[in-house]
Amino acid sequence: MSSPVWHPFTQHAVQPDAIEIARGDGAWLETRDGARLLDLISSWWVVTHGHRHPRIVQAIKDQADQLDQVIFAGFTHRPAEELATRLLARVGGDLAHVFYSDSGSTAVEVALKMALGFWRNKAERRTRIVALEHAYHGDTIGTMSAGARGVFNAAYEPLLFDVVRLPFPHAGREDVTLDALRDACRGGDVAALIVEPLLLGAGGMLTYRAQTLRDMQAICRESGALFIADEVMTGFGRTGSFTACEQAGVTPDIMCLAKGITGGSMPLAVTLSSKAIFDAHYSTDRSKTFFHSSSYTANPIACAAAVANLDVWDEEPVRQRIATLCQWQADFVAAFAQDARFANARTCGTIAAIDLVVADQGYLASIGPKLYDFFLSRGLLLRPLGNTIYLMPPYCITRDELALAYAAIADAADMIGAR
Numbered sequence: 001m002s003s004p005v006w007h008p009f010t011q012h013a014v015q016p017d018a019i020e021i022a023r024g025d026g027a028w029l030e031t032r033d034g035a036r037l038l039d040l041i042s043s044w045w046v047v048t049h050g051h052r053h054p055r056i057v058q059a060i061k062d063q064a065d066q067l068d069q070v071i072f073a074g075f076t077h078r079p080a081e082e083l084a085t086r087l088l089a090r091v092g093g094d095l096a097h098v099f100y101s102d103s104g105s106t107a108v109e110v111a112l113k114m115a116l117g118f119w120r121n122k123a124e125r126r127t128r129i130v131a132l133e134h135a136y137h138g139d140t141i142g143t144m145s146a147g148a149r150g151v152f153n154a155a156y157e158p159l160l161f162d163v164v165r166l167p168f169p170h171a172g173r174e175d176v177t178l179d180a181l182r183d184a185c186r187g188g189d190v191a192a193l194i195v196e197p198l199l200l201g202a203g204g205m206l207t208y209r210a211q212t213l214r215d216m217q218a219i220c221r222e223s224g225a226l227f228i229a230d231e232v233m234t235g236f237g238r239t240g241s242f243t244a245c246e247q248a249g250v251t252p253d254i255m256c257l258a259k260g261i262t263g264g265s266m267p268l269a270v271t272l273s274s275k276a277i278f279d280a281h282y283s284t285d286r287s288k289t290f291f292h293s294s295s296y297t298a299n300p301i302a303c304a305a306a307v308a309n310l311d312v313w314d315e316e317p318v319r320q321r322i323a324t325l326c327q328w329q330a331d332f333v334a335a336f337a338q339d340a341r342f343a344n345a346r347t348c349g350t351i352a353a354i355d356l357v358v359a360d361q362g363y364l365a366s367i368g369p370k371l372y373d374f375f376l377s378r379g380l381l382l383r384p385l386g387n388t389i390y391l392m393p394p395y396c397i398t399r400d401e402l403a404l405a406y407a408a409i410a411d412a413a414d415m416i417g418a419r
């Protein structure tokens with residue numbers, strides 16, 4: 001190994017050297033030696049309209065010429081102000097304030113800290129966090145605490161805080177989840193419930209009903225617990241609507257957005273909060289301040305990219321593109337529903353997933369890397385979660401490009417079966 005770079009979620013002892021990408025264009029990546037790869041996972045779920053959308057690229061260039069970075073405590077700038085106003089106008093509900101950070105994990109950390117700060121400033125002893133089984137909320141200590149436990153965080157377990165874990169709301173067994181939430185809330189010490197609305201991403205692309213999301217929120221409302229929607233992955237159209245909460249008719253107290261916020265061009269995240277949560281921190285008593293920041297909070301270039309992303313949403317037929325992609329995904333996946341080599345063919349908006357039927361399951365199962373290599377050999381960037389193959393393409397993908405992926409998935413089953 002010649003490179004000093006330590007890559008994320010990479011076991012360097014068994015994985016080949018990283019592939020150098022020199023260029024991105026729409027749904028495609030191009031390697032240094034000119035090979036093309038179809039980016040079916042939107043470069044880890046961030047690229048929404050395709051790589052290098054001209055409008056977003058231009059906004060980045062223009063902003064870089066004006067103001068690159070400025071401290072965000074005591075100072076502000078046009079892109080941050082405009083983005084905050086326009087995001088709130090889009091998301092609506094009870095959300096009234098925008099707190100900036102720079103990744104999904106930090107957006108969730110901020111959400112958890114806001115929830116705890118809210119109760120402390122109101123002098124109520126509520127400190128427990130409730131989360132779903134199989135949840136993923138990030139890789140920092142706080143967000144790992146809220147997420148599912150397993151091989152990913154075993155080493156850090158001694159530092160993780162305890163949360164109340166609700167069983168995943170499998171179809172037909174939603175009452176088990178709701179009863180567990182009611183039980184947890186009965187103690188009166190629940191600060192907040194945090195959920196990925198409608199779709200648990202890293203936990204295996206697990207879907208659940210919108211009604212269950214509404215029911216969970218209603219239970220929180222009754223008991224006074226805050227409701228946090230982690231829309232880091234589901235936001236910006238992935239589930240078919242702008243946010244997953246929008247299609248479920250749910251209005252959270254706190255919402256985290258990150259991955260698609262700049263169209264996938266720059267790192268940026270926001271935590272949106274209700275007026276009540278902001279107001280609980282609003283005081284002449286400085287000890288009630290919301291104590292959080294990161295150096296690059298609301299970086300102007302990233303904010304300008306996010307504003308340009310909203311322009312794309314406003315001025316291009318993005319919703320139409322998404323609706324079409326949702327239909328294609330549903331059509332392609334339907335063909336796998338009767339195929340005994342696959343199980344749980346499912347879609348949630350623009351995202352499709354199917355499980356390859358194999359004995360050896362789970363994230364560390366040897367099947368994952370085999371599939372990954374097979375797809376790469378076909379010029380396709382797909383990164384299965386264990387035996388779960390999913391497609392989360394940018395919205396600019398064409399039907400023919402998607403067809404390449406589904407053909408390879410069908411062949412993958414034969415390839416695996418032959419071993």
Ligand SMILES: *Cc1c(COP(=O)(O)O)cnc(C)c1O
Nearest residue numbers: 103104105136137138201232233
């Ligand atoms: C990816 C993800 C995160 C973490 O975001 P990062 O930007 O990778 O830190 C948090 N929550 C959900 C639901 C995610 O999918």
